[in-house]
Amino acid sequence: CMIHTINNNSYYITDSLNSIMEKLSDNFYRSHQSCIINLSNIKELELGNNMVIFKNGDMTDMITGSSKKEIKKYIGVS
DSSP, X not given: OEEEOTTSOEEEOOSOHXXXXXXXXXXXXXXXXXXEEEGGGEEEEETTTTEEEETTSOXXXXXXXXXXXXXXXXXTOO
């Protein structure tokens, strides 16, 4: 696994995503089988592109249809 931080640092770890999720607070969300995102760092959700844009400028399109609905609820997009 690779962890990206808001300070643009990256860390490689050998834990599974399930193991990592057990240790994280409620503002982290598993948006895809291969991705965990920090909901409090989302700047924007581009619905047409299924793209999450973070406050530091990073982006990911690793979101499923069901996770997009949950992310929309969290950030207050209808």
